[in-house]
Amino acid sequence: MTNPSHAGSLLTVDLAAIVANWRLIAQGVAPAKVAAVVKADAYGLGAARVAPALAAAGCDTFVVATLDEGIALRTVLPEPVIFVLNGPLPGTEGEFLAHALIPVLNSLAQLTGWANFARAGSGAPAAALHIDTGMNRLGIDELELERLAGRPDVLARVRPVLALSHLACADERSHPMNAEQLARFTRLAGQLPAMPMSLAASGGCFLGRAFHFDMVRPGAALYGLNPTPDRPNPMAQVVRLQGKILQVRDVDSPRTVGYGATHRVTGPGRIATVAVGYADGWFRSLGNRGHAMLGGVKVPLVGRVSMDLACFDVSALPPEIAHPGALVDLIGAGQTVDDVAADAGTIGYEILTALGARHHRRWISGEDAA
Amino acid sequence: MTNPSHAGSLLTVDLAAIVANWRLIAQGVAPAKVAAVVKADAYGLGAARVAPALAAAGCDTFVVATLDEGIALRTVLPEPVIFVLNGPLPGTEGEFLAHALIPVLNSLAQLTGWANFARAGSGAPAAALHIDTGMNRLGIDELELERLAGRPDVLARVRPVLALSHLACADERSHPMNAEQLARFTRLAGQLPAMPMSLAASGGCFLGRAFHFDMVRPGAALYGLNPTPDRPNPMAQVVRLQGKILQVRDVDSPRTVGYGATHRVTGPGRIATVAVGYADGWFRSLGNRGHAMLGGVKVPLVGRVSMDLACFDVSALPPEIAHPGALVDLIGAGQTVDDVAADAGTIGYEILTALGARHHRRWISGEDAA
Numbered sequence: 001m002t003n004p005s006h007a008g009s010l011l012t013v014d015l016a017a018i019v020a021n022w023r024l025i026a027q028g029v030a031p032a033k034v035a036a037v038v039k040a041d042a043y044g045l046g047a048a049r050v051a052p053a054l055a056a057a058g059c060d061t062f063v064v065a066t067l068d069e070g071i072a073l074r075t076v077l078p079e080p081v082i083f084v085l086n087g088p089l090p091g092t093e094g095e096f097l098a099h100a101l102i103p104v105l106n107s108l109a110q111l112t113g114w115a116n117f118a119r120a121g122s123g124a125p126a127a128a129l130h131i132d133t134g135m136n137r138l139g140i141d142e143l144e145l146e147r148l149a150g151r152p153d154v155l156a157r158v159r160p161v162l163a164l165s166h167l168a169c170a171d172e173r174s175h176p177m178n179a180e181q182l183a184r185f186t187r188l189a190g191q192l193p194a195m196p197m198s199l200a201a202s203g204g205c206f207l208g209r210a211f212h213f214d215m216v217r218p219g220a221a222l223y224g225l226n227p228t229p230d231r232p233n234p235m236a237q238v239v240r241l242q243g244k245i246l247q248v249r250d251v252d253s254p255r256t257v258g259y260g261a262t263h264r265v266t267g268p269g270r271i272a273t274v275a276v277g278y279a280d281g282w283f284r285s286l287g288n289r290g291h292a293m294l295g296g297v298k299v300p301l302v303g304r305v306s307m308d309l310a311c312f313d314v315s316a317l318p319p320e321i322a323h324p325g326a327l328v329d330l331i332g333a334g335q336t337v338d339d340v341a342a343d344a345g346t347i348g349y350e351i352l353t354a355l356g357a358r359h360h361r362r363w364i365s366g367e368d369a370a
Numbered sequence: 371m372t373n374p375s376h377a378g379s380l381l382t383v384d385l386a387a388i389v390a391n392w393r394l395i396a397q398g399v400a401p402a403k404v405a406a407v408v409k410a411d412a413y414g415l416g417a418a419r420v421a422p423a424l425a426a427a428g429c430d431t432f433v434v435a436t437l438d439e440g441i442a443l444r445t446v447l448p449e450p451v452i453f454v455l456n457g458p459l460p461g462t463e464g465e466f467l468a469h470a471l472i473p474v475l476n477s478l479a480q481l482t483g484w485a486n487f488a489r490a491g492s493g494a495p496a497a498a499l500h501i502d503t504g505m506n507r508l509g510i511d512e513l514e515l516e517r518l519a520g521r522p523d524v525l526a527r528v529r530p531v532l533a534l535s536h537l538a539c540a541d542e543r544s545h546p547m548n549a550e551q552l553a554r555f556t557r558l559a560g561q562l563p564a565m566p567m568s569l570a571a572s573g574g575c576f577l578g579r580a581f582h583f584d585m586v587r588p589g590a591a592l593y594g595l596n597p598t599p600d601r602p603n604p605m606a607q608v609v610r611l612q613g614k615i616l617q618v619r620d621v622d623s624p625r626t627v628g629y630g631a632t633h634r635v636t637g638p639g640r641i642a643t644v645a646v647g648y649a650d651g652w653f654r655s656l657g658n659r660g661h662a663m664l665g666g667v668k669v670p671l672v673g674r675v676s677m678d679l680a681c682f683d684v685s686a687l688p689p690e691i692a693h694p695g696a697l698v699d700l701i702g703a704g705q706t707v708d709d710v711a712a713d714a715g716t717i718g719y720e721i722l723t724a725l726g727a728r729h730h731r732r733w734i735s736g737e738d739a740a
């Protein structure tokens with residue numbers, strides 16, 4: 001629990017922008033339906049706030065990674081369909097049923113476990129079948145599908161409501177694996193009883209109609225990450241992260257800044273110390289590479305990022321703007337999550353899921369944004 | 371809230387090892403006292419469990435970064451001294467007093483704010499003074515100290531109980547800044563009224579008696595990170611992180627593994643998919659570089675780390691050991707936090723503070739470790 005006047009940083013999540021992003025995708029893929037991926041606490045943005053906002057806008061299907069995430073989501077979403085990607089760990093099948101969660105069955109072992117569990121109860125419980133088409137991570141592969149063909153008793157005891165697969169390279173429009181996985185998914189799903197199908201996550205939503213099938217499953221795009229890295233971002237920005245300046249210091253050569261003395265001051269200037277560090281998910285790899293926005297100016301991060309602090313060179317700004325108590329934008333209109341990820345040497349997904357617990361979080365709906 | 375049977379990963383924190391590390395440092399620096407740094411939720415290990423264990427062992431002084439961390443710690447530690455490194459944001463001074471937290475005053479502005487606040491109340495409230503000796507991050511610098519000398523009224527209204535500073539390069543024993551900062555700290559503190567002094571964090575505890583002054587402030591070393599990177603680690607290991615195998619898959623060329631198809635299978639083998647990903651703080655930079663321990667064997671992480679999953683090549687192990695439901699050690703006796711940090715291209719501090727909320731956490735005390 002954080003207090004806005006105590007907190008060193010403020011994280012603002014625009015729920016209206018998330019809803020707008022969901023609608024934009026829905027228009028693009030109709031008549032395919034759009035499930036919302038809210039795993040990892042809605043990519044760090046708060047599933048308990050994000051999911052109800054999407055449900056209110058008409059989203060009736062949600063996707064999480066783990067059983068505990070599903071149980072938590074069910075407490076705020078009594079009605080919608082909830083898929084759990086990682087499927088049941090042995091012995092947890094009853095929990096899925098108790099909370100009306102649909103497991104994604106990723107292997108013959110999970111499928112058999114679910115079938116055995118089903119036999120003990122009444123009625124065949126719903127499940128999704130994950131067909132691996134080239135990730136080699138989770139999913140029933142071609143060999144297992146052949147073995148499954150010889151076990152009609154297993155499939156008869158589950159109620160498959162969705163066949164799904166994951167694209168490995170959907171963010172690279174021209175990657176040959178996209179077409180290969182599409183063909184393999186169609187061929188392998190054809191060996192199963194007919195059921196709704198789903199292949200596309202955020203990237204796949206923008207690969208054309210052939211990839212949409214009956215349902216798409218965006219996550220990153222809902223939260224404003226660019227699902228088409230080779231083209232301008234079609235999604236609305238969702239996140240604003242502001243850090244408070246604790247102190248502004250006049251410096252001159254030959255001083256150095258921060259741990260390891262990695263930044264050497266070359267002349268008169270001013271350094272602002274901001275109350276955000278790598279313990280807040282402001283990656284240490286941003287040391288001497290990251291930026292913040294202040295007064296419309298992009299100011300460079302200097303020295304190493306500390307656990308609780310980061311320093312910025314604000315020499316370009318007057319003291320009326322760069323002063324203790326002022327807020328710098330770490331993520332916002334002038335610097336997107338994808339921009340920060342590029343500076344940090346990672347992807348926007350990891351910047352979002354790393355957002356720390358000390359940020360004071362607030363959720364707004366567009367019109368409150370000012 | 372996580373359930374151990376539902377969770378994809380288990381994080382075990384050995385409180386007895388933390389206490390042993392605190393005692394080892396106490397023996398080494400006596401008669402200097404040893405405060406425990408428990409900021410950032412005790413480096414991700416749970417301040418509400420770590421701090422009381424240390425208090426029970428005799429630690430009576432704790433250090434956090436932010437006001438909210440101080441308030442939270444006060445609820446579990448009614449008696450001990452608690453320093454708050456970032457000092458008061460304007461308007462929060464009353465909260466410090468209400469929770470008996472001692473602010474570290476980092477600038478003339480913070481010092482003046484505290485003095486003005488003190489004037490309004492009765493009695494001069496305790497504060498620590500942070501003297502910057504070369505970090506140029508937070509702290510009162512030489513220029514400000516000179517200005518302060520002309521303002522005896524300001525110092526008269528606070529009750530300074532500690533002068534502290536931070537070493538920039540304490541992890542490099544032979545770095546010339548260590549001696550420079552030591553000399554500057556002694557010289558600048560001499561311009562203030564006499565009071566207890568503190569310079570050393572984990573690294574400084576091992577730089578020799580001259581660096582210990584009246585109090586040392588280890589954090590990282592308490593949690594098992596090596597405070598002497600050029601020599602064997604004198605600290606006991608504290609953390610064990612285990613991930614559950616969800617699936618084991620037979621693979622052969624020409625398959626690829628994971629997003630971006632960055633790992634190419636070169637022959638028959640087996641891939642285990644573990645329920646830990648970068649949303650759990652298992653850094654994406656560990657892709658094709660990280661490892662896990664299983665059955666005494668170091669198994670390589672293959673492909674990219676996903677948000678919720680990571681894949682390991684377990685071809686070297688028989689199916690009786692590498693099977694769904696088995697636990698791999700991601701951090702433990704065979705692979706320390708520092709080892710993981712080296713693979714990830716960062717420092718152990720960031721590995722600890724990034725440990726995610728989905729790990730099922732348990733705290734043990736040595737004898738329960740088996």
